[in-house]
Amino acid sequence: MNKLRLLYEAMFKTIGPQHWWPADTPFEVAVGAILTQNTNWLNVEKAINKLKAAKAMDARRLYEMPAHNLAILIRPAGYFNVKAKRLKAFIKFLVEHYGGSMTRMKSEDGGMLREKLLSIHGIGPETADSILLYALEKPVFVIDAYTKRILSRHHIMDQHKSYGEFQDLFHRAFRRNVKLFNEYHALFVKVGKTYCKTRPFCDECPLKNLLPRLV
DNA sequence: GACCAGGCACATC
């Protein structure tokens, strides 16, 4: 049994399914993926609630809305001027290529779609893959800061390796599986947030004593 | 008051 499978089993057995992504619609997933860039999820939720209260969690509405007005609504998420532009760029792409429909976007081939998403201003590899996996159910593994931190602390891969190198690790280890990739990444985030905050290998961590430690 | 949070673009070497 390989290390990645072992990590997954340990996390799933102790803390259970995470039911990701926390959103009502695929469109809301995409919006959340942009808003959560380098930002605490609690702040993102506040911004999402403001969008909903303004009845603006909608591709057409946001397409028409000036970036400045959008920035005011998403203020709690931080970097609001930057993120307003990034949201506008994504929504322009969504509306002009798929009529504003995430369902229509989903019908496109995953590999082609990833390249297109990456070409949008403000969409990098993690945001693209989050949208692909959690909004469009394409089998790509999402790599984030928690994933890198946990894997490097367990001496599976060096923290400074590239996004692609981390991702290849998972793509080679597992059959492409949306359900597994969904759950695995969500578990990394939960464990990273909850247990690895103060110090690595705290007593409560589900990964404690899982692998031989060299530190 | 410092530090951190589910990145990304851009400048520079």
Added chain:
DNA sequence: GATGTGCATGGT
């Protein structure tokens, strides 16, 4: 390819 910087709020 690697490294540094700006972007900003709200919780601990």
